[in-house]
Amino acid sequence: MHELSLIQSLVELVAYSARENGITRVTLVKLVVGEYHGALPGALQFAFSCLTPDTPLAGAELEIEIKPVKLHCHSCGLVFSPSGWSAVCPGCGSSTPDVLQGRELFVDYFEGDEREGEAGESDSSPAAAAGQ
Amino acid sequence: MKVIVARPLLQANDVLARQNAALLGDYRLAAVNLLSSPGSGKTTLLEKTITYLHDQLRVGVVEGDIYTARDAERIAGLGAAVVQINTSGTCHLNAGMVAGSLEELPLAELDLLFIENVGNLVCPASFDLGEDCKVVLLSVAEGGDKPAKYPLAFQEARAAVITKVDLLPYTDFDLAGCLVELRSINPGLEIFITSARNGEGIAGWCRWLQFLVSSKRSPD
């Protein structure tokens, strides 16, 4: 996955929601990324710091929670984190588990400052809010 | 002030993908998103498939490439309906690009739609386009370690097509070992072993496509 598409989407989503909520300056963004999607936290931080200036997210902190893959074995009920990419159950050797965790890719929450009377000004489309 | 968002990051793409899926659903048109490295043989497999299924299914194609219309020209040469998308640098198709192409295709006159993604084993796997399933290609010449090294495409796919098996004698590809690794990465994966050059495995692959089409035509 290209970290740029991730962070561009994040900036659009948060800038849009900030505007809806009358927030002019975002201070913290919490991102949850499942291991399946991959993305090195450093690469995401780097893209975030490059793509947020001139947006309401300028100067904000990006907090990243990586959710490790967790699988649930149908046959024996074991919940396990696979070693490498094998989906084979270490308990019973069966190999058709459900994915309990690891596919997440969402903005959990953000924090920011409200300013009286500034909410809803100008164009409020996501693209404009993201400073594109 | 804290604002709970809890919205998927690729929501903009996902919304468009669901619209594409709904449109394809209206026509009961099965759609397959083809993923692989550059040159694994996506267009060649499409050529063989369209020719093989000529009397049985009407196939349409969305061709995704960074530049050139060469793949679309190859498909058009077979008489199939085809639309070329040029991403002009972007490393994957997204649902919005595909939405535009669907408007240009005679959906009511098709039984099966292929979307050939940009040749890239990494980035396209994260973007749903509204397809019924993803199919990943792996050519024998690339080496059998690619599923473990580039796992997401193989995890997201419903089927994998191992291509160019006519090259087995001239490579160190360990077919048995690769099958074991593929099944451990994605136990539910359908696997087809093919050569577009000598025709091996094409019949089995096409049977599976016909099954996809009839499941979509008469669900349940």
Added chain:
Amino acid sequence: MKVIVARPLLQANDVLARQNAALLGDYRLAAVNLLSSPGSGKTTLLEKTITYLHDQLRVGVVEGDIYTARDAERIAGLGAAVVQINTSGTCHLNAGMVAGSLEELPLAELDLLFIENVGNLVCPASFDLGEDCKVVLLSVAEGGDKPAKYPLAFQEARAAVITKVDLLPYTDFDLAGCLVELRSINPGLEIFITSARNGEGIAGWCRWLQFLVSSKRSPD
């Protein structure tokens, strides 16, 4: 969502790339960034090159992969200094990742550094890492139309290595036509025609590497 054009990201990357270049300059250490599709033969070419140059140059390698340390293990098996970067999903190396690896390598004891990028003919071409030059690989099995369809890597590269020419008899690769197209895309490109399997072209490629190293050691 256009992915390649994000000037601020590339500019910030370039700042780090220039720092890497300055560090490599201090050691007069020539560095080559290897780009290609998955499985074009980057690691195999490195194995042949390290073995061939064993008595003449001390070679170090930064291995970029999404997952696994398989490529680094292959290189370590030859006794060369190697650091593995796992990008955990990211589709290219950036200069920051490479900066971290340079700290772990015995730079003063090396003559030539290879950076094997993630297998991806698209995204890595946009990110400078501080290398002296990019070299792009194209395997005969991928087909001769890849330079025209994925031009950026071929435009950015100083040299192209056509790999797996031992497979020419079993493919429809048009070598003469591909050379013409390569030269029209990038007239200054050095081109090497090689097979790691039968050794063809490896000597010429290694001569060029020695020339790179000596130019870096005694500039002007």
